[in-house]
Amino acid sequence: MRQPPEEIKIFLLNLAKILGVRVEKILDLYLYVSPDTVKIVEVVERGSEIAGVRLAVKSKKSDVWYYTSVGHYGAKCTCRGSSVGGKICRHMVIGVITWSVISLLKTGTAIDPSALHWLKYLKETEK
Ligand SMILES: [Zn+2]
Numbered sequence: 001m002r003q004p005p006e007e008i009k010i011f012l013l014n015l016a017k018i019l020g021v022r023v024e025k026i027l028d029l030y031l032y033v034s035p036d037t038v039k040i041v042e043v044v045e046r047g048s049e050i051a052g053v054r055l056a057v058k059s060k061k062s063d064v065w066y067y068t069s070v071g072h073y074g075a076k077c078t079c080r081g082s083s084v085g086g087k088i089c090r091h092m093v094i095g096v097i098t099w100s101v102i103s104l105l106k107t108g109t110a111i112d113p114s115a116l117h118w119l120k121y122l123k124e125t126e127k
Helices: 006-019 021-030 080-085 090-107 117-126
Strands: 038-046 049-058 063-073 074-077
Touching: 006 021, 006 090, 006 117, 021 038, 021 049, 038 063, 038 090, 063 090, 074 090
Parallel strands: none
Antiparallel strands: 038 049, 049 063, 063 074
C-alpha cells in the first residue's frame, strides 16, 4: 500500500473533516488513483499555482469513464449522481485529491480544502 507523504496525509485528514466522512473512506479514494483508473486531461496553471484539474475517472463497476473538473470555484462531473442531484460525487473528491497531489509535486504545496467553499455547499445540498 502506498503511503501518502506527510503533506497529503494532513490534506486527506482535513478533507475528511470538511466532508464529514471517515478518513478511511478518503484514503480509499486516494488509493483508487492509478494510471489505469484516473487520466489527467488538463492541469490548469495560473501563475505559479495549480488552479484546478480536469480528469477522466474510471467507474468502479464498469468500463465507463466520467469527466470531472475541479477548481477553486466549483466542480463538475458527467456522472449521473452529480448531474441529477447537484451532489458531490466520489469523482469530484478524487479530483480534489489528484489536484492536491499534483500541486504538491509541482509547487511544493498541497491544496487547502477549507478554502474550497463549494465542498461544504455541495455537502449541504446532499442532505
Ligand atoms: Zn461523478
